[in-house]
Amino acid sequence: IFQKPSQVRDTKVSWKQGEPVPYAALAAAFSEIQATTKRLEITEILTQFLVRVIERSPDNLLHVVYLCINRLCPDYEGLELGIGESLLIKAIAQSTGREVPRIKKDLESLGDLGLVALNSKKNQPTMFKVSSLKVPSVFKQLRDIALVAGNKSQDRKIGMIKKLLAACQGEEPKFLIRSLEGKLRIGLAERSVLVSLARAVVISKLGKSIAKLPQETLASKLEQGTEVVKAVYSELPSYDLVIPALLRGGVEGLRDECKLTPGVPLKPMLAKPTKAISEVLDRFEGQPFTCEYKYDGERAQVHLLADGKLAVFSRNSENMSVKYPDLVEQIPRCIRPSVKSFVLDAEAAAWKKAELNPDTGVEEPAKLLPFQELSRRKRKDVKAADIKVKVKLFAFDLLYLNGEPLLSRPLDERRQLLLDHFTPVEDEFDYAKAEDGTSVEQIETFLERSVKEGCEGLMVKMLRGPDSTYEPSRRSMNWLKLKKDYLAGTGDSLDLVVIGGYLGKGKRTNVYGAFLLACYDPDSEKFQSICKIGTGFTEADLDAHYATLKQLEIGARKPYYDVGDAKPDVYFDAKVVWEVLTADLSLSPVYTAAKGLVDQRGISLRFPRFIRIRDDKAPEDSTSPEQIESMYRAQAVNSSKSKSALDED
Numbered sequence: 191i192f193q194k195p196s197q198v199r200d201t202k203v204s205w206k207q208g209e210p211v212p213y214a215a216l217a218a219a220f221s222e223i224q225a226t227t228k229r230l231e232i233t234e235i236l237t238q239f240l241v242r243v244i245e246r247s248p249d250n251l252l253h254v255v256y257l258c259i260n261r262l263c264p265d266y267e268g269l270e271l272g273i274g275e276s277l278l279i280k281a282i283a284q285s286t287g288r289e290v291p292r293i294k295k296d297l298e299s300l301g302d303l304g305l306v307a308l309n310s311k312k313n314q315p316t317m318f319k320v321s322s323l324k325v326p327s328v329f330k331q332l333r334d335i336a337l338v339a340g341n342k343s344q345d346r347k348i349g350m351i352k353k354l355l356a357a358c359q360g361e362e363p364k365f366l367i368r369s370l371e372g373k374l375r376i377g378l379a380e381r382s383v384l385v386s387l388a389r390a391v392v393i394s395k396l397g398k399s400i401a402k403l404p405q406e407t408l409a410s411k412l413e414q415g416t417e418v419v420k421a422v423y424s425e426l427p428s429y430d431l432v433i434p435a436l437l438r439g440g441v442e443g444l445r446d447e448c449k450l451t452p453g454v455p456l457k458p459m460l461a462k463p464t465k466a467i468s469e470v471l472d473r474f475e476g477q478p479f480t481c482e483y484k485y486d487g488e489r490a491q492v493h494l495l496a497d498g499k500l501a502v503f504s505r506n507s508e509n510m511s512v513k514y515p516d517l518v519e520q521i522p523r524c525i526r527p528s529v530k531s532f533v534l535d536a537e538a539a540a541w542k543k544a545e546l547n548p549d550t551g552v553e554e555p556a557k558l559l560p561f562q563e564l565s566r567r568k569r570k571d572v573k574a575a576d577i578k579v580k581v582k583l584f585a586f587d588l589l590y591l592n593g594e595p596l597l598s599r600p601l602d603e604r605r606q607l608l609l610d611h612f613t614p615v616e617d618e619f620d621y622a623k624a625e626d627g628t629s630v631e632q633i634e635t636f637l638e639r640s641v642k643e644g645c646e647g648l649m650v651k652m653l654r655g656p657d658s659t660y661e662p663s664r665r666s667m668n669w670l671k672l673k674k675d676y677l678a679g680t681g682d683s684l685d686l687v688v689i690g691g692y693l694g695k696g697k698r699t700n701v702y703g704a705f706l707l708a709c710y711d712p713d714s715e716k717f718q719s720i721c722k723i724g725t726g727f728t729e730a731d732l733d734a735h736y737a738t739l740k741q742l743e744i745g746a747r748k749p750y751y752d753v754g755d756a757k758p759d760v761y762f763d764a765k766v767v768w769e770v771l772t773a774d775l776s777l778s779p780v781y782t783a784a785k786g787l788v789d790q791r792g793i794s795l796r797f798p799r800f801i802r803i804r805d806d807k808a809p810e811d812s813t814s815p816e817q818i819e820s821m822y823r824a825q826a827v828n829s830s831k832s833k834s835a836l837d838e839d
């Protein structure tokens with residue numbers, strides 16, 4: 191419930207109009223947020239704080255928002271914090287004059303480096319009064335730290351962090367260290383920040399007139415403002431562009447000022463899993479739909495900017511142009527002269543050209559190669575000359591063309607524009623193979639063909655009408671995925687984070703023999719344990735996992751790992767995401783995934799099997815408790831067997 195401005199409290203730390211926001215004021219707001227778990231309260235606290243920022247120091251709004259979401263720039267610019275634990279420990283030790291082993295010991299008992307820094311500072315005598323930190327300078331220094339590279343970069347980073355820590359007062363060291371780690375962990379999800387931002391802008395624009403507004407009118411203005419900001423941000427996910435526009439014209443002018451723009455990748459539309467063709471027909475009953483091949487590659491959002499620059503972005507808005515120099519070179523050949531700018535949604539798949547078999551003398555036709563071939567590619571510093579596996583682009587959607595966003599057009603129109611403005615190029619570019627299906631038999635035949643040709647299955651999409659628009663960042667019922675695995679009864683795969691390891695025995699003595707996996711709950715910002723996995727790995731896999739994960743071992747379990755009764759030998763920093771298949775899901779007294787959603791117990795995977803590394807997904811993009819809940823419930827409906835068997839660790 192919104193409190194009118196007369197009731198807006200000032201926080202403990204205030205500042206004057208036109209002055210930069212004190213970092214202590216932001217830290218005070220963070221402390222207040224951390225003290226509650228109620229989402230409405232969190233939004234309220236942040237809204238009130240942002241109103242003050244807008245009224246007194248509007249130039250600092252962008253920095254404040256970035257510090258709230260723990261980022262330094264839009265995702266696609268790729269600059270990140272996430273400083274390693276050992277480096278931070280050294281910086282805290284040097285800055286507070288304490289020994290490294292003591293800091294490590296504190297970390298083991300407190301579990302949070304932010305708290306360790308806070309306590310270390312508290313016990314340190316202050317010799318002289320330090321000047322108070324301001325938000326813009328903290329933000330700039332965090333950016334500078336993230337940018338340090340090259341010779342002696344570790345030492346230089348430690349030096350910069352020491353300097354910042356020395357200037358910290360009160361609660362500041364706690365949040366500063368957590369920001370450096372790359373995670374604030376105060377229960378502030380990005381969507382709450384977006385809602386608070388929208389509300390704060392509406393309230394500041396209303397100014398004094400707010401006092402006379404009836405409560406319902408105010409509530410509806412806040413609601414509408416929030417909807418506009420959310421919709422615009424999903425089209426143009428860049429605070430660098432959205433915040434200045436909000437400050438200039440409020441939410442009213444936002445839709446006109448901020449639209450999908452080539453160069454700024456939007457969060458892709460996602461699909462819901464289905465278990466049977468009959469489910470597809472139930473969903474689309476009587477409505478026009480289309481089936482497309484589901485290529486097994488990597489999602490590629492291709493942008494042509496008005497200045498002729500090309501960029502390829504991943505599912506996670508990472509700029510992949512360096513990974514795919516060959517794609518960047520190929521793409522201009524499939525563009526017709528009528529095209530000046532575009533955003534294309536596509537899948538990049540590994541491809542083998544037609545070849546003469548020297549043994550048989552027969553020409554083998556070109557074909558799709560499995561995803562694994564593509565995943566062997568390095569992600570950085572790829573030189574065109576070193577590329578062994580060819581990539582072919584399969585386009586399935588056109589989101590922007592020649593200055594005009596197409597998101598709100600129906601799929602059949604977008605598809606027609608795609609066909610009109612792009613042209614297939616042998617071994618380089620094609621449209622996703624599609625058939626506008628009607629009957630079970632037709633879909634079945636098309637699905638079989640897709641699998642035979644090396645695809646994962648089909649994507650089934652609403653073709654016409656208002657439900658066939660492109661919905662950025664949504665997992666929509668208007669896109670269904672039908673993978674061959676589902677039909678075999680194994681269900682959809684899950685993307686899970688590796689948070690623990692079990693030391694190997696016997697043949698696996700020198701590597702980890704099994705792993706503890708977790709899903710991510712964005713509401714509590716916790717990783718919830720889901721299963722122990724030891725199947726699906728080749729020896730080479732285990733060696734490679736050991737090499738990667740050994741670097742990520744951490745001394746103690748993080749406080750935001752909700753592991754239940756699982757007891758791995760070591761814990762890892764949550765960085766690595768794996769795709770995993772399971773026979774089924776069951777309630778578990780040991781694990782905590784989706785706890786409370788179906789039962790007081792958590793949900794676990796039975797017979798989990800490793801499929802592949804998902805380095806295109808961040809840990810926060812892993813399968814959510816809600817998805818696990820719906821997978822569990824779907825199997826209860828689909829299966830006649832009882833699935834309540836308890837598992838043992």
Ligand code: ATP
Nearest residue numbers: 460461482483484485486488489537586622649671
């Ligand atoms: P999710 O979060 O939905 O699990 P995911 O990246 O794991 O996403 P899948 O669930 O396997 O992927 O299915 C969706 C993905 O399929 C898309 O992100 C895209 O990369 C790929 N894909 C292949 N062909 C198509 C197509 N014709 N239309 C849409 N997506 C396609």
